[in-house]
Amino acid sequence: MDNLRKSDGFQSQKIIVLPDHIMQEAARHPLVQPLHVTDIGYFPRALHHYRERPEGSAAYIVMYCVDGEGWCRMNGHKAFRLLKGQVVVIPPGTPHAYASSEQQPWSIYWWHMKGQSAGDYYEGFSDAAEPAVIPVDQSRRMVELFQESYDLLQKGYTLNHIIHVSQLAGHLAAIIRLARLQPQHGLQPPHKHDLDETLRFMTEHLERNVSLKELAAYANLSVPHFTFRFKEATGYSPIDYYLRLKIQLACQHLDLTGQSIKEISHRLGFQDPYYFSRLFKKIMGKSPSDYRDTRKG
Incomplete structure (x- = not known):
């Protein structure tokens, strides 16, 4: 009742x-x-x-x-x-x-x-x-x-x-x-993970390589705790997510610029273009060259 x-x-x-x-x-x-x-x-x-x-x-x-x-x-x-x-x-x-x-x-x-x-x-x-x-x-x-x-x-x-x-x-x-999944500003316990801040940090550093230790330190959490909280929020491990953001940016370069695949891979911090191509195909389902040749819009 x-x-x-x-x-x-x-x-x-x-x-x-x-x-x-x-x-x-x-x-x-x-x-x-x-x-x-x-x-x-x-x-x-x-x-x-x-x-x-x-x-x-x-x-x-x-x-x-x-x-x-x-x-x-x-x-x-x-x-x-x-x-x-x-x-x-x-x-x-x-x-x-x-x-x-x-x-x-x-x-x-x-x-x-x-x-x-x-x-x-x-x-x-x-x-x-x-x-x-x-x-x-x-x-x-x-x-x-x-x-x-x-x-x-x-x-x-x-x-x-x-x-x-x-x-x-x-x-x-x-x-x-x-x-x-976001911190309760003014009410949260110290060191609660702010996902938006972490994602902003990732997107601002896609043209170099950020380590898991560096990401955890930025979030002011231990590596295990940071990894758990990040995966809980996104469904991906931090580095897996970070690499996916790099590939998303690579797609934009392939669509909007005339840069070669090698130039794009180096620009995004991949020293080995072959590794970049394998990772791209794993995430996007096709090679960078096939992606660039696909008609869009």
Whole structure:
């Protein structure tokens, strides 16, 4: 049973709950099946907002705080604050409670999502996961995704509208998934890995050779810890990823310049053009010369 303190709504609130029978039918569609929204809403300056679900929810609950603050507790763990610019994801079946601050009531956008691939989209979010910080450049996009979804559903619960909103939900989940891997500025423990800084360092040094030890030192982590965190975030080891960035740049040189393959390989720090060609073919599936001869655009 759900417990709530505020039952008469909030001024200028927005809320849509899609009918179960409509969503059960729509969820059979291959473009809706992986991930879909069942409930969506916005509560501005939600003073006295409190919700408790001792049995949890059947859906993933996503709450994005855009102003003020509040708190959330999951599965009996210690409550944590949810601050402006942070998002929390509550997994299905997780007992939880959350509430707005009495002093600085939050304004939150929220979604309930289900789907066969929902667990993959929100991989890494558990009952012990801390909130993720949404980068400033993605904050506006989060709100736009909500508004586009809400406006479309306001026009009716047609299958085409639900399909469109499902694709928007996937975009939203991708933003949150990436944000989870970033450090929580101002809140993170010392030496937490900042993936964006590491990738920036890599891309700025593609015309020389950077060692794993050098990358770990730049991230201020031990080599094993850095390797683990980097692979967790990207799916590749640091050096493998670095070499792939070099090959991506090589593709641009092949497409946009008249430099020879040997010149390009030397420019990107490969002393052996044959090794460069073998690596290029391994990553791109064709030799540098075949790639250059392929018609594009």
